[in-house]
Amino acid sequence: MPNQPAPATDWPGKRLGLPEHGPRSVARAGRRLIAVALDWAIATAISVAFFTPGDSVLDRLGNSNAGATLVAFAVLQIVFIPTLGGSLGHLALGMRVVSMKPGWVGPLRPALRTVLLCLFIPAVIWDRDQRGMHDRLAGTLLVRR
Numbered sequence: 001m002p003n004q005p006a007p008a009t010d011w012p013g014k015r016l017g018l019p020e021h022g023p024r025s026v027a028r029a030g031r032r033l034i035a036v037a038l039d040w041a042i043a044t045a046i047s048v049a050f051f052t053p054g055d056s057v058l059d060r061l062g063n064s065n066a067g068a069t070l071v072a073f074a075v076l077q078i079v080f081i082p083t084l085g086g087s088l089g090h091l092a093l094g095m096r097v098v099s100m101k102p103g104w105v106g107p108l109r110p111a112l113r114t115v116l117l118c119l120f121i122p123a124v125i126w127d128r129d130q131r132g133m134h135d136r137l138a139g140t141l142l143v144r145r
Contacts, residue, residue: 010128011025011026012025012026012028012128012129012130013025013026013129013130013141013143014129015128015129016100016129016141018143022144023143023144023145024143024144025143025144026129026130026131026141026142026143026144027093027095027130027142027143027144028130029130031093031094031095031144032095032142034089034093035087035089035090035092035093035095036089036123037089038088038089038092038093039073039076039077039087039088039089039090040069040073042072042076042088042089043069043070043072043073043076044069044072046068046069046072046076047065047068047069047072050068051065051068051072070118073118074114074115074118076088077110077113077114077117078107078110078111078114081097081105081109081110081113081114082104082105082106082107082109082110085097085098085105085145086142090142094144094145095142095143095144095145096142096143096145097110097113097135097140097141097142098140098141098142098143099139099140099141100139100140100141101139105140109138109139109140110138110140112137112138113134113135113137113138113140116133116134116137116138117132117134119134121133122134122137
């Protein structure tokens with residue numbers, strides 16, 4: 001029966017054939033949160049540096065442009081996931097985004113994943129394998145390197 005709770009001996013990714021720990025295991029919530037915070041900080045720095053009016057860095061920090069930050073975040077995700085295997089935050093924390101199907105993740109999966117991630121709600125709805133709705137709908141999985 002598909003809706004039964006997972007037994008206590010199961011781990012996230014077991015039913016997907018992934019190991020409990022180490023390379024290719026499902027990336028856990030703590031790493032994910034730190035990675036997205038790092039990616040958001042990088043996007044904010046880009047937004048402040050290039051898209052916020054003001055004479056000094058202190059003026060720019062007080063007038064942040066949320067739209068530019070969101071666009072910078074999305075562009076960083078869409079560019080780095082297919083080219084490097086993950087965002088800068090993912091890579092810094094030893095994670096990568098993989099396709100659920102064999103082969104390269106391609107450009108469309110990261111684009112869909114990013115659009116859904118920017119909507120925020122899909123990212124906080126997880127299944128028992130700790131895959132966010134954005135990963136499920138895009139056919140991707142965030143694993144440890």
